[in-house]
Amino acid sequence: MSVEPLEAAGQVPAMNSDNVQPEASDTFVATPQVEALAQRASAYLEAGFPVHLAGPAGTGKTTLAFHAAAKRGRPVKLIHGNDEFGVSDFVGQDNGYRRNTLVDNFIHSVVKTEEEVRTFWIDNRVTTACINGETLIYDEFNRSRPEVNNLFL
Known part of the structure; x- marks a missing residue:
């Protein structure tokens, strides 16, 4: 079995995304053992x-x-393990906030103040893969720290 670049294998990343829509390649060597393993993996994924x-x-x-x-016909989200990853790099995090303040001074002797603060949650790779029904390929996961990989247990 040979490994080739994604572009050569007909697997080109979508624009502005880390998703890949895999396509079957004519150069993929599909021996009976490889095909059996691929079918078994697909059955588990399904x-x-x-x-x-x-x-x-x-x-x-x-x-x-x-x-x-x-073979499943689903888009793929590809992640490469990295020692610098934290859980928020996979799941998401609060990223900024919006504050609204309303001061009502219609009657000059009475001041009514309302304040609302909302945080913004930004989903990250694993969360968006789950939401969109994508196949997640976590390559070289052993390069990430164990506390990050606990997310998958």
């Missing part, structure tokens, strides 16, 4: 279970994940 592909570097785990996702 049932709502995660799939963990393990093996030595360069054996085509990520390519197989893209192949299984292409």
Whole structure:
């Protein structure tokens, strides 16, 4: 099984997004063993279970994940593990706030003040993948810190 760049494999990222719409490639080597593994992975994904592909570097785990996702016909959200990631990089976080203040001084001897503060939540990669029904490929997850990966337990 060979690993090739996404563009060469016919998997081009969508504009302004980290999503990829995988497509079957003519150059993908589909041996009976690889096809059986891809079908098994697809069956687990359809049932709502995660799939963990393990093996030595360069054996085509990520390519197989893209192949299984292409068989499902769903967009893919690709994340590469990183030691600097925090949970908010996957799930989301409060990002800023809006404050509204109303001062009512219609009667000059009476002052009525109302203040409302709202935070803005920004969804991040894992949350948007769940909302949009995308297949999440978390490549090289062992590069991220354990407390970040607890999110997936």
